[in-house]
Amino acid sequence: MPVKNRGSVVFATAQKLSKEALQCFFNPEKTWLVGLFLCSVEVILNLCVINTVKFTEIDWIAYMQEVEGFINGTYDYMKLQGDTGPLVYPAGFVYVYTALYYVTNHGANVRMGQYIFFLIYLVNLYFVLRIYNKTKKCPPYVMIFMCCTSYRIHSIFVLRLFNDPIAMLILFISVNLFMENYWVFGSFFFSFAVSVKMNILLFAPGLLLLMIEHGIKATAINLIICAGLQVVLGMPFLLNNPIGYIVRSFDLSRQFMFKWTVNWRFISEELFLDRKFHLILMLFHFLLLCAFLGWKWQRLLLFGLIEMCWNTYPSTTISSLCLNICHVTILIGLLYEQSNYEKNSKKISKLN
Incomplete structure (x- = not known):
């Protein structure tokens, strides 16, 4: 070669x-x-x-x-x-x-x-x-x-x-x-x-x-x-x-010492050590978890509430009301999904 x-x-x-x-x-x-x-x-x-x-x-x-x-x-x-x-x-x-x-x-x-x-x-x-x-x-x-x-x-x-x-x-x-x-x-x-x-x-x-x-x-x-x-x-x-x-x-x-922080170095030590600041962070964390629940786990939360209501004995006004709200929510969800399914089916038919 x-x-x-x-x-x-x-x-x-x-x-x-x-x-x-x-x-x-x-x-x-x-x-x-x-x-x-x-x-x-x-x-x-x-x-x-x-x-x-x-x-x-x-x-x-x-x-x-x-x-x-x-x-x-x-x-x-x-x-x-x-x-x-x-x-x-x-x-x-x-x-x-x-x-x-x-x-x-x-x-x-x-x-x-x-x-x-x-x-x-x-x-x-x-x-x-x-x-x-x-x-x-x-x-x-x-x-x-x-x-x-x-x-x-x-x-x-x-x-x-x-x-x-x-x-x-x-x-x-x-x-x-x-x-x-x-x-x-x-x-x-x-x-x-x-x-x-x-x-x-x-x-x-x-x-x-x-x-x-x-x-x-x-x-x-x-x-x-x-x-x-x-x-x-x-x-x-x-x-x-x-x-x-x-x-x-x-x-x-x-309480964590300010000199060891990495994430919050940009704020003052006074604010870092303030209990109100800690409570605000905890509240923000809780709200994010709730938002995540609403987005990702809404069905799981719904079925969890139904399970809890069914297992409440003797039943109460709150458990009965909550159970009916859950059932109505599921019904609305099914109707909404059916409506979306019909719309998508029509679009597919037109394309074909």
């Missing part, structure tokens, strides 16, 4: 391969392939971060001090504390960090803790990528910004050893289980995630709506699992000082 032709073939092959490689980053069907590449990059990146960037001590020592009290036999949550203040996380946190306490030589071997969180990061990334691969709704290149280029993510995982990564890992496990219709196991892991850090409850409204879609009975079973696990995990502390445990581990009155 002439040199010129050989060069053309090589160039064409290289062009084809580069085009296919580029397509991988835009084709959701190739998510698993890009994910495998990103996981390989993350191994190198995390090892470099651990071995070259200084560990940031914020809460690690305090975590170890808090669980040390538990290990020494203190089951009263009001007496468990560290240098940064009292223990404010549920029982799952205590058990997880008790294990880390022993593995890291009472918290002294921070480097071991970093490598453990490095593994947690990779497992977490796997479950997140699995969600992307399962849904196939997002181009793979987005994952580059999600992990490799995120300084904050690497910092939270391997430089600070916060409990957020552990809670989120367990949450993503539960999401994967929900996607596979393993609702009982998913509920178990969701509740376990809540027991590590309470902010996982922010996912609860959306999850509850999805549960209701599978029926009232299934929802009740899943909620019992969630609540039951919290009781089981908190039992040693509930038996000792139940009020103290509930107040400390699920304290809704705690």
